[in-house]
Amino acid sequence: MPVKVDTAAILEEFAQGLPRLAGGRVDYSSARRLPVLLCFVECAGRILLLKRSAKVRSYPGKWGTVAGFIDRALSLEALACAELKAELGVPPECVAHFALGEPYEYTDPSGERTWRLFPMLARLAGTPRIEIDWEHTDFEWIEPQNLADYDTVPMLEESLRRAIRASIA
Structure with a gap:
C-alpha cells in the first residue's frame, strides 16, 4: 500500500517559527528537527550513489543519494523531480516510476538534529547523462547489495531497504 504524505502538514509540524527563503521555501538551517526526502535513483537494477562535497553542512565526504528538505507544500514526487x-x-x-517507502526518524548521535526521513525510489526509463552539482564530487552506479562497501551517511541502508520494499509492493 503506497504511503500518502501531506507536505502541508509536514510544514505545519516542522516549520513553525522558522524563516523563509526567497520563493517561500523554509530555511531549516537553525532547526533541530528536519524533514528530508531521500530519493534513490535506480536504473537497470543499479542504484546511483553520490559523494557529498565539503560544501554541504551535513555529512561531507560521505556517500549518499539525492536529498532535499521538504520545504514547500508540493507533492513528494514534485520535490523529488526538482x-x-x-x-x-x-x-x-x-522518471518512469516513483515508490515511497515508510518514513521514519533518526536522531544523530550528537543529539543536535533529528531527521524525519522519507525514502523514495525513482526508477528511470533509461540511462541519462548525470551532471552533478556543487553538492557532490563524484558518483557511482552500484548493485544495491554493495552499499555496505561505502562510507555512507547514517541510515542509508535502512532508507534504501524501505524504498526498495515499497517499489516491489
Whole structure:
C-alpha cells in the first residue's frame, strides 16, 4: 500500500517559527528537527550513489543519494523531480516510476538534529547523462547489495531497504 504524505502538514509540524527563503521555501538551517526526502535513483537494477562535497553542512565526504528538505507544500514526487534536476541534471520525463517507502526518524548521535526521513525510489526509463552539482564530487552506479562497501551517511541502508520494499509492493 503506497504511503500518502501531506507536505502541508509536514510544514505545519516542522516549520513553525522558522524563516523563509526567497520563493517561500523554509530555511531549516537553525532547526533541530528536519524533514528530508531521500530519493534513490535506480536504473537497470543499479542504484546511483553520490559523494557529498565539503560544501554541504551535513555529512561531507560521505556517500549518499539525492536529498532535499521538504520545504514547500508540493507533492513528494514534485520535490523529488526538482532535486533530480538540480543535483543530477535529470529531467522529470526520465522518471518512469516513483515508490515511497515508510518514513521514519533518526536522531544523530550528537543529539543536535533529528531527521524525519522519507525514502523514495525513482526508477528511470533509461540511462541519462548525470551532471552533478556543487553538492557532490563524484558518483557511482552500484548493485544495491554493495552499499555496505561505502562510507555512507547514517541510515542509508535502512532508507534504501524501505524504498526498495515499497517499489516491489
